[in-house]
Amino acid sequence: MTPSDPAPPENGGLVPADLTEVGVYSSERAAFEHGLVVVAVGHPCWLLPTMEGFKLYVEPSAVEHARWHLDCFDRESLSWPPVFEPPPPPPRAMKLEFVTPLLWALAVMASFWMQQRLPVRWGKAGLLDAREVFDHGQVWRAATALFLHADIAHLCSNLFPGIFVFATVLPTFGRLRGWLLIALASVSGNLFSVLAHYGSDYRSLGASTSVFAGLGLLTGAAARSACRVGSYHRWRRLFIPIAAGLSLLGFFGSAGVNTDLTAHLGGFLSGLLAGFLAAPATPPVTKAPQAGPAAG
Numbered sequence: 308m309t310p311s312d313p314a315p316p317e318n319g320g321l322v323p324a325d326l327t328e329v330g331v332y333s334s335e336r337a338a339f340e341h342g343l344v345v346v347a348v349g350h351p352c353w354l355l356p357t358m359e360g361f362k363l364y365v366e367p368s369a370v371e372h373a374r375w376h377l378d379c380f381d382r383e384s385l386s387w388p389p390v391f392e393p394p395p396p397p398p399r400a401m402k403l404e405f406v407t408p409l410l411w412a413l414a415v416m417a418s419f420w421m422q423q424r425l426p427v428r429w430g431k432a433g434l435l436d437a438r439e440v441f442d443h444g445q446v447w448r449a450a451t452a453l454f455l456h457a458d459i460a461h462l463c464s465n466l467f468p469g470i471f472v473f474a475t476v477l478p479t480f481g482r483l484r485g486w487l488l489i490a491l492a493s494v495s496g497n498l499f500s501v502l503a504h505y506g507s508d509y510r511s512l513g514a515s516t517s518v519f520a521g522l523g524l525l526t527g528a529a530a531r532s533a534c535r536v537g538s539y540h541r542w543r544r545l546f547i548p549i550a551a552g553l554s555l556l557g558f559f560g561s562a563g564v565n566t567d568l569t570a571h572l573g574g575f576l577s578g579l580l581a582g583f584l585a586a587p588a589t590p591p592v593t594k595a596p597q598a599g600p601a602a603g
Contacts, residue, residue, distance in 0.1 A: 326353060327364060327370050328362050329345075329373050329374050329377060330363040332360055333360050335361055337361070338361035339354070341363055341377055342363055344380045345365055347376075350366065350373055352365050403474040403475060404478050404482060405470070407477065407482060407486065408470045412466050412469070415514055416466070419455070419459075419462050422455055433452060433512075434452050434455055434510055434511065435449060435452035435501065435509075436509075436510050437501050440501050441506075449494045449498050450494050452513070453493055453516060453517050455512040457565070461513060465513055465515050469518045472525070473489065475521075476488075479525065479528055480528070480582075488581050488582070489517060489520055489521055489524065492517075492520035492523060492577035492581050493520045493574055493577075495573065495577035496516045496520055496570055496578075497511070497570055498573070499570075499573030499577065500573050503573075515574075516567075516571065516573065516574035518574075519571045519574040520575065521578060522555060522556065522575060523574065523577060523578020523582060524578040524579075524581060525582065526548050526575075526578070526582060527578060527580065527582025527583035527584075527586060528585075528587075530548050530579075531582070531584075531586035533548060549579075556575050
């Protein structure tokens with residue numbers, strides 16, 4: 308029997324003889340679903356179980372219309388039901404890296420210990436001195452000054468925030484690249500501060516330049532991530548991390564009589580630029596009192 312053949316008369320009276328078959332289905336469910344399609348477009352239909360399967364019949368006047376809708380239903384059902392894909396697991400919380408920041412803290416404390424015992428050969432010879440940098444080319448002071456501190460309170464005020472800031476920077480950029488960026492931004496921040504005080508008796512020491520360089524790296528990475536979002540509000544997203552970083556800089560980096568504002572700003576800006584470029588995406592200049600070097 309072809310799909311256009313009329314219904315057989317020997318059906319026990321279940322299907323009138325003048326109906327036309329429009330489909331044969333292997334299961335009762337499939338036949339019922341196709342019958343619902345025919346009924347939905349306004350035509351009566353009949354289902355008849357046979358040895359060949361479940362046959363769907365309609366009136367002769369509705370054959371073309373019913374077949375067209377049945378063909379549409381079959382095409383639309385090719386990918387139905389959709390394959391269930393479990394949702395991706397939630398992102399894992401970033402694991403902080405405390406090992407190397409603690410080693411950094413030990414190195415800073417060891418340097419402070421040496422500074423107390425050799426104040427001239429270790430302390431004075433390593434602090435950031437603008438005249439020594441410009442007159443004698445001792446550029447290395449921009450690095451050695453990061454390990455010197457005025458007193459124990461100055462030391463502690465840099466150690467504890469430094470450990471936590473660096474512990475966040477390293478998993479963001481990677482351990483090796485993170486330390487290289489911290490070192491680069493820190494030295495650049497000190498050099499920026501020296502240039503800002505060209506021709507003066509400016510002196511500075513302390514690891515706070517590194518701390519604010521780390522803060523700048525995190526701010527730059529967040530800003531780069533915001534820029535990568537293809538959204539109309541991308542610039543608004545960019546403003547949020549920069550504003551947050553500048554707020555922290557202003558809140559923590561501008562208090563105290565001997566606070567080195569230019570070193571903090573230089574470290575933050577250097578870190579901001581380095582973090583933005585390397586991401587996997589002005590406080591007023593104040594002169595340090597002549598009584599002692601600025602506490603960076």
